[in-house]
Amino acid sequence: GQSLEQPSEVTAVEGAIVQINCTYQTSGFYGLSWYQQHDGGAPTFLSYNALDGLEETGRFSSFLSRSDSYGYLLLQELQMKDSASYFCAVRDGQNFVFGPGTRLSVLP
């Protein structure tokens, strides 16, 4: 079977750093993606890790450890506009299996 776990909710203040974890158990694994989705909006791509290590894109970084079946999304210098849901997704062959999502609330 396929299962991904994420914290359901995370709260942080503006300017802080927050880490959203994702653990997975899947029959196949080619890479881990992260998506952001604002209420009423479409998911938008943030990052993709196929290899172990840290990928940095501006204020966002994503980490993968394939041996631990674990990854995280790191958001730095939080802004109010970062309040959204964040989904990790495992690429299993040509398909993607999405995690349950983490709702991030950024407080002033």
Next chain:
Amino acid sequence: SAVISQKPSRDICQRGTSLTIQCQVDSQVTMMFWYRQQPGQSLTLIATANQGSEATYESGFVIDKFPISRPNLTFSTLTVSNMSPEDSSIYLCSALTSGQLKPYEQYFGPGTRLTVT
């Protein structure tokens, strides 16, 4: 990058009827997918739309209920057939590129919000 449009953006339908959702991508893409998402929930893959052949359905979804077409590399349709209130959801079209700069970046359409009464 790819920009995806969907029609309709929302609809309210009576049970027993069918609705066809259209998805148009502004560039040729390698893969197209259809997802379902309940508000506040995760995305569930319905099927992969294959160009020129039958769609590949995930467990729990069947062609008779969710027929899919993909006549070319930029367009796909999803039909929700014989609808019941349990089909009320947001339906999302997505496309996958395999460009060198951002491999396997998946783009999503704005979604179709379906309510079945």
